[in-house]
Amino acid sequence: xxxxxxxxxxxxxxxxxxKEAVADVTSALKKVTRDFKxxxxxxGSTDHTFKVASDIAKKNKNISIIRNKKNIxxxxxxxxxxxxxxxxxxxxxPGDNDMSASSLTPLLRKRGEADLITAYMRTDKDRTxxxxxxxxxxxxxxxxxxxxxxxxYNGPFVAKTKKVAAIDISSTGLxxxxxxxxxxxxxxxxxxxxxxxxxxxxxxxxxxxxxxxIFQTLKNTISLFLDLASxx
Numbered sequence: 001x002x003x004x005x006x007x008x009x010x011x012x013x014x015x016x017x018x019k020e021a022v023a024d025v026t027s028a029l030k031k032v033t034r035d036f037k038x039x040x041x042x043x044g045s046t047d048h049t050f051k052v053a054s055d056i057a058k059k060n061k062n063i064s065i066i067r068n069k070k071n072i073x074x075x076x077x078x079x080x081x082x083x084x085x086x087x088x089x090x091x092x093x094p095g096d097n098d099m100s101a102s103s104l105t106p107l108l109r110k111r112g113e114a115d116l117i118t119a120y121m122r123t124d125k126d127r128t129x130x131x132x133x134x135x136x137x138x139x140x141x142x143x144x145x146x147x148x149x150x151x152x153y154n155g156p157f158v159a160k161t162k163k164v165a166a167i168d169i170s171s172t173g174l175x176x177x178x179x180x181x182x183x184x185x186x187x188x189x190x191x192x193x194x195x196x197x198x199x200x201x202x203x204x205x206x207x208x209x210x211x212x213x214i215f216q217t218l219k220n221t222i223s224l225f226l227d228l229a230s231x232x
Contacts, residue, residue, distance in 0.1 A: 004033050004035040004036055004037070004087045004088065004089070005029070005032075005033065005036050005037075005087055005088070005089040005090065005091060005108060005111065005158065006036070006037040006038070006039060006085045006086070006087045006089070006090045006091075006161075007025055007029065007036070007037070007038045007039070007090075007091050007092065007093050007104075008039050008041065008078060008081045008082075008085070008090060008091070008092050008093075009021060009022060009025065009038060009039065009040045009041065009092075009093050009094070009095050010041045010043055010074050010077045010078060010081075010092070010094070010095055011040060011041065011042055011043065011045065011049050011053070011095025011096070012042075012043040012044065012045055012049070012071055012074075012095070013045045013046060013047045013049060014045070014049050014095040014096050015045070015047045015048040015049045015051075015052050017095060017096045017097045018040070018049055018052050018053060018056070018095050018097075019052055019055075019056060020097050021093065021094065021095055021096070021097035021101075022038060022040070022056050022063070024097065024101030024102075025038060025093050025101050025104065026038070026060070027101065028101040028102055028103075028104040028105050028108075029104065029108070031105050032105055032108040032109055033108070036062060036087075037062050037063075037064070037085075037086070037087060038060075038062060038063045038064075039063075039064055039065075039066060039081050039084055039085070040053045040056070040057070040063065040064070040065045040066070040095070041065075041066045041067075041068065041077040041078075041080065041081050042065060042066070042067045042068065043068050043071050043072060043073070043074070043077045044068045044069060044070040044071035044072065045071075049095075050065070050067055053065050064084070066080060066081055066084065068080070072172070073172040073173050074172075074173055074174055074176055075169065075170075075171040075172040075173050075174075075175070075176035075179075076172050078092065078169070078176050078177075078180075079169045079176070082161075082164060082165055083165070085161050085165075087161060088160065088161060088162075089108075089111045089158055089159065089160060089161060090158070090159060090161045090164060091104065091107060091108070091156065091157065091158040091159075092156055092157065092177065093156065099155075099156060099196065099197070100196065100197035102197070103119060103156065103195075103196035103197050104156065106194055106196075107119060107156060107157070107158045107194065107196070108158060110158070110192060110194065111158045113192055114189075114190040114191050114192045115159060115160050115163050115184065115189035115190045115191065116157060116158075116159045116160075116163070116181065116184050116185070116189055116190070116191040116192075117157060117158045117159070117191070117192050117194065118150065118152075118155065118156075118157040118181055118191060118192070118193055118194075119152070119155045119156045119157060119193070119194055119195065119196035120150070120151035120152035120155055120193055120194075120195055120196070121152055121155065121195070121196060121197075122195040122196065122197055134214065135152075135154075138153065138154075138178075138217070139151065139152060139153060141221065142178060142182065142221065145221070145225050146182055146185075146186065146225070146228070148182065148185055150181065150185075150193065151193060153175075153177065153178035153181055153182070154174060154175070154177050154178055155177070155196060156177075156196060157177065157180075157181065159180070159184065163184060163187075163189055164180060164184070167180065167183040167184060167187070168183070169183070170220070170223065170224070170227070171220045171224075172216070172220070173213060173216050173217065173220065174213060174217065175216075175217045175220050175221065178221075179220065179224055182224060182228075183224075183228075186228055
């Protein structure tokens with residue numbers, strides 16, 4: 001393994017956002033290292049996401065694509081990509097470009113300072129009241145259940161690839177990053193928190209807060225709690 005970083009970009013029906021997302025990520029990466037990889041996971045998109053991804057990859061040898069035949073969810077897509085990461089560190093970026101790519105730069109610069117560098121939103125004032133309530137409630141619940149004190153769980157992070165590969169990830173949806181962080185911290189891995197800027201997606205509508213996603217997240221959280229409790 002070399003001392004560089006792979007960015008996993010998961011995308012489902014993001015034909016209007018993906019090109020800009022990858023361009024922003026590439027620009028941010030070049031400020032830190034010239035030796036990087038990007039893995040785009042097309043999660044069974046029904047629009048032209050795969051074509052957009054293919055066009056991007058043809059122009060950059062550092063970019064590769066994993067194409068899921070059907071939509072399997074962010075969690076499974078993230079887990080599927082991990083074995084393809086051959087660099088010392090891995091990080092994630094949303095295919096909907098729902099984050100300031102410049103926030104990757106401080107994350108990457110601190111990647112050697114802990115096993116896990118995790119980010120929290122500098123401000124969430126641009127989010128709806130419902131989204132803010134759900135987010136704060138979720139953070140409070142996770143911290144209470146697992147005896148932790150992170151400020152945010154679903155945000156971006158940079159971690160040592162070997163550490164991530166060594167944990168058993170079971171989440172299928174949006175809570176996969178939270179599970180990854182919880183499992184790493186419960187193993188005693190070192191971590192640091194830094195702020196990041198939330199920009200909001202430019203095209204389309206987020207599906208992060210729906211009755212189905214909330215139910216699935218709560219279900220996965222309970223399963224994670226029971227799993228860790230049984231092994232402690």
